Amino acid sequence: MSNFLGSHAINMDAKGRLAIPAKVREELAHACGGRIVLTANADEERCLLVYPEPQWEALRPQIEALPNMNKAARRLQRLLLGHATPLELDSAGRILVPPTLRSYARLEKKLMLIGQGKKLELWSEERWFAWLDESSDEEEMPPEMEALSL
Amino acid sequence: MSNFLGSHAINMDAKGRLAIPAKVREELAHACGGRIVLTANADEERCLLVYPEPQWEALRPQIEALPNMNKAARRLQRLLLGHATPLELDSAGRILVPPTLRSYARLEKKLMLIGQGKKLELWSEERWFAWLDESSDEEEMPPEMEALSL
């Protein structure tokens, strides 16, 4: 099972190529042989999600099966399914981010790649730091979280 | 079971390397053979957390399992999982703090390492002393705390 951790600053070149950090590349190699699926994030943060292909294939039927008379469910489907793009690493360990996804997440040169266990998140650096600075406003936390002892 | 106590002033060099104090090194050696995980703190104090690897591995699944349609849970995941970095001590007993974590906790040259029982906290010296000076404002305390007799 893949286990992506940590954050990495990476640059995207003018062609939309970005080099996956070597550490992450290793993880990807034996999680999916370098076959990944890139898609949009569903919540209000405009970032991209990087799934090893098997992980994505496990998730996809669940999304497709959602009762889509519900507006929120339709939104999730359109965002996730509608942006999903299979990608492979090139010989130098880079991926080419499709223009659509690039503009969805407002990616420019400086990016951040954030490990999230079974997947990775790809943010524009600017947006990532802005999100970090947001006050962790008084959202109510789920009971599992209140019980945590870090 | 590890049991980190006390505080130590330490210096980070220009490359981001910092020497773990010998006392702490001993504790680490037989808690995890020197294999540690460094990550960000979840609350508003921007410091880093140092876990012996087994401790972290006990915690990680709990964090990953949080219901991440919830905003507060997502924040915790992005901070903790998204910054977690496994590290090993070099031949001189030092660790290299990744640039991402260095900037998150605003670490410069002078740092403080604070024992917290099962983990350690790593602060910029400046922020540590500033925090000490903060008024412990009238937050209400949990019942377990009210029952304490120091």
Added chain:
DNA sequence: GGGAAAAAGTGGTTTCTAGTGGTTATTTGT
């Protein structure tokens, strides 16, 4: 209490590989 030896902390140097950019080939569309 002083000196010596060992350990701890600090800094620099070299080597290697990850990351970057450019160039050529191929494919697709007009």
Added chain:
DNA sequence: ACAAATAACCACTAGAAACCACTTTTTCCC
């Protein structure tokens, strides 16, 4: 068929990691 855009290939540079050497502090023994 030709042109433009995309994809694969190759070469170079810069940054990171491992190695090594030195200085300073502490502890133990005389």
